[in-house]
Ligand code: HEM
């Protein structure tokens with residue numbers, strides 16, 4: 001079917017071969033990079049935390065620790081800090097100390113197994129209730145409600161924040177769980193979260209997931225989270 | 237107009253097209269509900285919440301495009317290969333099974349909506365993962381039906397001509413179907429979850445679907461303009477090289493912030509920045525062929541199909557190329573990620589790249605069914621294409637303005653907190669954008685009504701000269 005091409009640039013055969021090669025090389029590179037990323041993205045273990053090894057996605061036992069999100073001058077963006085921070089005086093690099101604990105639903109000794117079971121239930125619930133068709137998680141999802149990547153660290157849920165006060169609970173995790181079960185009772189804006197029939201166990205598990213997610217290293221997304229309120233509304 | 241013989245495969249194609257158009261209507265209806273909820277949040281609150289409306293909106297989109305894509309392949313397959321589709325009976329059974337499954341999934345979405353946090357919910361109700369929310373049982377059904385489809389394509393091509401268009405499609409469809417498997421498993425690790433989820437979503441819309449469009453676009457050019465096959469196929473191979481060359485590693489632009497290593501910043505930025513290049517190529521190619529054939533005094537054999545194809549090349553370049561590029565560099569994406577930006581881009585890109593060409597293919601089917609050698613555009617057809625295209629463009633511009641406001645206010649000024657989010661949502665300019673989006677949606681819906689009417693009547697409303705030419709041709713034959 002092919003006419004004799006006048007030059008290689010108008011030869012279908014040349015372009016067919018080029019397409020095959022380019023696709024093959026790109027696909028192989030993607031697969032190699034995927035292997036490397038998968039290695040770096042495996043969930044950490046309680047042992048890692050014991051040994052003070054930082055993982056991009058830490059062990060679920062981080063729910064026993066205080067979590068923070070601070071600027072790391074070395075990396076040039078914010079990083080999650082688990083159990084207190086340590087700053088390298090030469091480079092400014094921030095790392096987690098994995099020391100300062102914090103109660104989660106009254107305990108700070110959730111074992112690896114218990115924490116994993118909680119996270120498992122939490123993730124299943126997040127999918128079963130379709131959270132991502134209103135919210136974004138790690139920035140992906142829908143845009144009808146706030147991003148939940150660092151919701152655990154949101155000043156609104158802190159002990160001075162309006163959301164915790166609204167539920168009358170005495171801790172952040174309890175406040176979040178109460179809200180999730182009865183969102184229509186605690187409207188914060190005209191746009192309200194619907195009642196998704198979340199049970200007390202599911203609510204606890206979802207909150208655990210949110211806490212765990214806030215400890216994932218997202219390369220500095222979202223930027224300046226909860227840091228600049230005073231700057232824009234200094235009179236408050 | 238009678239006496240026109242269709243292949244059985246083409247009759248099956250028409251069935252796929254019919255369901256596609258119906259689901260397109262459902263998509264728009266639920267998009268409208270979601271858009272109303274942005275402005276009046278109590279609308280259907282706790283009855284049909286935003287999440288459900290949005291899920292039906294985007295699932296109907298993906299499913300109707302897949303229907304139209306399968307339909308277009310069944311249409312061109314016997315025509316290109318020169319033989320009847322092998323296994324067309326099996327294909328027809330597959331069609332009915334798939335359609336029944338889609339109906340059940342939608343009913344469950346609407347009436348069951350959510351389930352308890354157990355594996356069972358993922359199997360029976362929803363998987364809760366954007367675009368591919370369909371429960372696992374339906375996934376398995378889809379895979380079975382797609383296997384039948386792939387078998388039909390391969391067996392038919394083996395028997396008939398191996399045209400360049402068919403060879404590209406065969407390779408591409410295997411990849412397209414295989415990628416779906418990457419979205420079918422569960423993991424507690426949300427970063428790994430999203431990593432593979434993007435394999436499906438990105439490697440569909442920015443690689444395999446784009447190549448599909450290049451192949452089917454080539455076929456439509458040959459059909460509507462009598463374009464030179466040799467040249468069309470050469471361009472096709474060049475486009476395949478550029479699309480896969482940029483799109484595969486361009487996947488990295490979704491791996492900036494989800495718990496992935498930093499090297500994706502550079503890789504994602506570089507390769508996704510190259511993604512617009514083949515889209516310019518596609519655009520130039522169609523304009524070039526148009527000018528060339530018109531210059532020779534050739535008429536366009538199917539004006540509505542060709543008009544929609546030009547909307548696709550322009551819309552693809554603008555929606556995917558320009559609007560995609562605007563937020564693809566990590567320095568910008570850090571602030572735009574998770575705002576209305578992707579929504580602005582997503583609307584114009586899906587419309588420009590896929591909706592327009594599938595409507596074009598459906599017009600080819602309508603023409604073929606009536607057996608017309610030439611088909612002109614009716615007045616209704618012009619209304620349809622204008623209302624829909626202007627509507628989507630206006631919607632994109634409105635969302636872009638809202639997105640700017642959100643980015644500046646929520647991300648720039650308030651650091652992305654709960655409070656910052658709602659301050660931005662209440663901003664006057666943000667709300668105005670949402671209002672214009674709703675108005676634009678109504679324009680799209682009006683255009684859709686005109687489109688449906690036109691698809692049903694266009695072959696009966698041709699100018700006299702079309703029918704005269706048809707009779708003259710019948711007499712000489
Ligand atoms: C026809 C082709 C394309 C379609 C249909 C498309 C569609 C979409 C959609 C729907 C999203 C939002 C996904 C979500 O729901 O989270 C998205 C995200 C994105 N697209 Fe595209 N796209 C296309 C091509 C491109 C191209 C060529 C580029 C770059 C040049 C691009 C850049 C992006 C980026 C950077 C995002 C991520 C936004 C974020 O999450 O921060 N897209 N695309």
Ligand code: HEM
Nearest residue numbers: 142143144264267268270271578579582586587591677680
């Ligand atoms: C009547 C017309 C339409 C209206 C009113 C409408 C409205 C909406 C709304 C409200 C959302 C949710 C955005 C959010 O999560 O905040 C949405 C999402 C979406 N719509 Fe539409 N839409 C319409 C037409 C279309 C068309 C024609 C297409 C495709 C060509 C489309 C593709 C999408 C996509 C891909 C998303 C997901 C966007 C993302 O997550 O980035 N819509 N639409």
Ligand SMILES: [Fe+2]
Nearest residue numbers: 438442487489
């Ligand atoms: Fe992408």
